């Protein structure tokens with residue numbers, strides 16, 4: 487039993503000040519953090535409960551976008567009428583994750599900051615650089631079926647497990663954060679980081695910084711989009727590979743393309759060159775195969791996850807086909823949610 491204190495923050499400023507202290511963790515829905523504490527992976531001496539703070543609404547932005555409060559639940563976000571109608575890619579990605587009970591408790595801020603599902607990260611008997619810096623990486627040369635094929639380092643080959651974040655990457659959302667030094671806005675592509683030689687850092691938050699909201703731009707994909715998630719079971723399983731695609735079609739050509747991959751790297755994976763390759767072109771099997779190759783340039787298997795490279799290649803081609811035809815996977819996701 488590890489002793490810790492519990493404080494319910496009165497506002498963001500108080501939470502940020504407390505959160506900057508060593509060995510302090512923010513508690514939101516608790517669906518990841520409490521599991522990690524039970525497994526002895528996270529051992530905070532102080533929990534600062536931010537789940538009751540007022541940033542739990544979803545609000546229209548003056549320029550036509552939408553602001554998702556960090557403490558709104560994943561369920562409230564996915565079923566918000568404006569999200570369903572204006573950002574169906576996001577709604578279907580959220581509903582492809584976890585289970586209804588978990589989505590009722592999990593918050594948007596917690597989803598961004600959830601930690602990897604690497605087996606060794608959870609097993610305190612094995613070396614893991616993310617859990618214990620400098621101890622080694624058991625997944626390299628170990629069982630690495632769920633691990634990364636892109637952007638890995640010699641220190642860590644973990645993936646980021648979120649579905650929601652893959653859609654947010656394709657939508658080019660912005661993350662609003664507040665900390666002891668004030669407020670700032672981080673482009674979604676810069677929020678999560680690759681492991682490099684500091685794999686214990688999942689993102690670019692500074693000590694005490696709290697995610698307060700996620701801003702969605704006015705420009706979205708309402709006709710030609712898909713979130714395709716491939717996993718071992720049809721529900722209640724993390725992605726082996728997932729693909730978020732948003733296309734804008736004009737006169738039979740792709741005017742705008744945004745793609746992001748999940749389950750393959752330490753952060754949602756985007757390759758602007760693959761998007762540029764699609765833009766201005768008519769959809770075709772050849773074009774989609776070229777885009778898939780561009781997305782996967784530099785992919786390297788780690789042994790038991792070698793299959794992911796071909797799985798991802800096929801998933802990208804299928805997701806592009808579905809999005810171009812206007813037949814999103816979201817129908818299926820909603821049926822099984």
Ligand SMILES: Cc1cc2nc3c(=O)[nH]c(=O)nc-3n(C[C@H](O)[C@H](O)[C@H](O)COP(=O)(O)OP(=O)(O)OC[C@H]3O[C@@H](n4cnc5c(N)ncnc54)[C@H](O)[C@@H]3O)c2cc1C
Pocket residue numbers: 511512513514515516517518519520521536556582583584585588591592593594595596597598599600601647648649650695696697698722723724725
């Ligand atoms: C069995 C199971 C299956 C799951 N399947 C999926 C799945 O298929 N797809 C998927 O995407 N997810 C899945 N999840 C993960 C789930 O989505 C996350 O646990 C959840 O989103 C975390 O949100 P929370 O509010 O509960 O965060 P918490 O557990 O409270 O916090 C998680 C982390 O985020 C930090 N944090 C929380 N809020 C903030 C904030 N506003 N600012 C800064 N830091 C913050 C906390 O300090 C902590 O480190 C699954 C979880 C479980 C238990």
Ligand code: SF4
Pocket residue numbers: 602604605606607613614615616617622623624625626641642643644685
């Ligand atoms: S892949 Fe990363 S999280 Fe997993 S054991 Fe290696 S260092 Fe730890």
